[in-house]
Amino acid sequence: MTGTYLGMPSFPRAADASTRDHRLRANLRRATHTIRAKRDRAVAELDDWVQLRAAGAAVKDRTLRHLDHYLVQLEESVTRAGGTVHWAADAAEANRIVTGLVLATGEREVVKVKSMATQETGLNGALAAAGIRAYETDLAELIVQLGDDLPSHILVPAIHRNRAEIRDIFRRRMAEWGLPAPEGLTDRPADLAEAARLHLREKFLRAKVAVSGANFAVAETGTLVVVESEGNGRMCLTLPETLISVVGIEKVVPTWRDLEIFLQLLPRSSTAERMNPYTSMWTGTTDGDGPRAFHLVLLDNGRTDTLADTTGRQALRCIRCSACLNVCPVYERAGGHAYGSPYPGPIGAVLTPQLRGLASPLEESLPYASSLCGACFEACPVAIDIPEVLVHLRERVVEGGTVTLRGTRTVIKPAKRHATERTVMRAAGWAFDHPRVLRRGQRLLARTRGLHPGRLPGPGRAWSDARDLPEVPPESFRDWWARTRGGSGRKGEPS
């Protein structure tokens, strides 16, 4: 019923296809450039942005370094406030818990607030298998769900669709899911939004169970926070009788006061607004107001493995603002689907391989889904050094080494040489076809030179020795490519 990330091709192959989709590229380019320009203005309004960013990073580091302490404290506070806390080691367990909770209410329908954690666990599919229908209520998620599609952006999941496509999806599919699209629906955004309003209102008014994620969970007070724009979040969080929130264990922040940092960093970084239209905060349950039962499902699913890597750990600071996507030249061309997970763009390139382990050609290729231009690091409100983590993960791919997988220290072998080569070649082959990406990348590469290995280590070495690729910039990438690709046969395929 909904798309799945399973069996996605590796990044370069997927990107290769999506970059040939001109409509997709045009949609994306317009969107990312628009958000970018607005965001710069919103950030410039705060003269203490640098300090806020440092504080945000430090609070997250404090949390991560003592995550056990804060999780236990969160559990106590939520329980004290009338909520019930569940722990899920992996996606299957989270889905089992949520399904069990829904079935126990006797309901067979849930309304959902946009949540990447439940995308990650594939909750909608698990609910469907148990005979429960999950309705996405964020407008973009609704578009994705009705279109049997996958989200392609953290903030604007249907960014790859234009208005005419959305109108067609609504006309074609709304009736199957409830109220049909109005007669003669046009492609004006206001009309499309109105159609969604009517379609979903019916569901909000009858829903007894809701599933959400959360942007923050405050250990000290047990307060959960959801940041949104449309009010669908508020509908789900306050109208149903039972609320189930699935929250990654990295979403905890120590104190109430810490929210003053993130509520300034997040809206300006993501929607480029001083503040998003709606923020809901709830602490357990309140008599006579909102759900009578509140369940918090704390999700690991690879997060503790990520925590175990002292370089990669910083990826868990991410507050999912999507600023890194909007500045990334590779994302702009490739689109979100190429990353093969709910986490696209630069953050996806470092988070997905860590959450899942370097388990398949997709995960192995993701650390190469970057020009290492450093724009993502500059944009990130919690100062995640994404290029540093990318280089670190590339090293793991080519050299192998010790990683933590489902809690166990494991030595992974270097990726098979041919696989690595193909991966690198494809990523390079794709990038060299896009001179603007490269020019920008080369300019910025100079600033982050220290992050680039002189040559690829391990089995990649022979490859890099033969082609002076990682050397920046004695010979420009484009010149190098012009000189050497002739001998390599078809684009992206080493001979």
Next chain:
Amino acid sequence: MSSGPSSGSSRERILGRVRQALADVPPSEQPGEHPVPRDYATQHGEHTHSATVGLLAENLADYRARVHRTEAPGLPALLARLLAERGARRVVVPPALPDGWLATAPVELVRDSPALTARELDSIDSVVTGCALAIAETGTVVLDAGPDQGSRRITLVPDHHLCVVRTDDQVVSSVPQALRRLAPARPLTWISGPSATSDIELERVEGVHGPRTLEVILVAGDPREL
């Protein structure tokens, strides 16, 4: 509603993995000890109180809330006018909205109570509430479900929200100042402009699910005695 024995063991497993993953953190380090520099501003710029109220009005309007200003004695007439302009007939109000506010408005009042269903709310034209406070720098009103604000859903389901802010004592400059005054144990709703979406080609459309019209009334003096 327990999720079975697996949950208990998963708790231990996850906490165990966390502790193992943090082998690099010195055992003597206490959770609060990892330094957090808090040299960011507690407010941006110095403003007189009236400039702060002006900034609030400006930022609210910038996010397409309709902003009105009045002295306390003028509030009932203003509310009556705004409801009439909208053609509102049925208006939901919190349990303890001062009686005088809507005394002159020719509308049917529905008091918020747990017995009121979501469907009933959906047939109501407007809602009138007070607020807990308002934040000037971000153009935000915050509701904390106090007796003059009612339950969270009454400001959500009707399409038109009139929110009264006392400028004498309810306006703060910044997010840090707001958090200091709010009680986390209460359910909180922060509202910055009406419901909006930019999901279709990033074109902003007001109102998908929440009220499409937000009117904020900045009142000088004390309207609680009305």
